[in-house]
Amino acid sequence: MSASLTPEEVAxxxxxxxxxxxxxLSPDTNVKVLCNEAGISRKTGYQWEKRLDQASxxxxxxxxxxxLKADHEKxxxxxxxxxxxxEGRKLAWEIHxxxxxxxxxxxxxxxxxxKKR
Numbered sequence: 001m002s003a004s005l006t007p008e009e010v011a012x013x014x015x016x017x018x019x020x021x022x023x024x025l026s027p028d029t030n031v032k033v034l035c036n037e038a039g040i041s042r043k044t045g046y047q048w049e050k051r052l053d054q055a056s057x058x059x060x061x062x063x064x065x066x067x068l069k070a071d072h073e074k075x076x077x078x079x080x081x082x083x084x085x086x087e088g089r090k091l092a093w094e095i096h097x098x099x100x101x102x103x104x105x106x107x108x109x110x111x112x113x114x115k116k117r
Contacts, residue, residue, distance in 0.1 A: 035045040
């Protein structure tokens with residue numbers, strides 16, 4: 001048996017042992033005995049196990065998709081907030097004629113450099 005079990009695997013094993021105990025079966029019961037007790041073939045038992053595994057994978061994928069959708073909505077809202085703030089800054093920049101002030105500063109700095117030489 002692998003020494004590195006995930007928390008989910010440990011929980012599944014514990015649940016399985018409890019269920020075996022409740023049904024009066026040995027913890028070492030093999031698949032054939034389990035299927036006989038359920039009144040099904042071993043092949044059907046493995047098909048059920050595969051179907052259950054697929055359903056749990058689908059469920060985990062659906063949860064991941066839901067989380068991604070929620071994150072997407074949060075990011076869209078954050079983008080809208082930042083975009084709105086940026087538009088406000090652009091408007092303030094135009095109102096206060098910052099471009100003209102910068103251009104004026106550059107031209108006066110250039111003329112100061114030429115005079116010093």
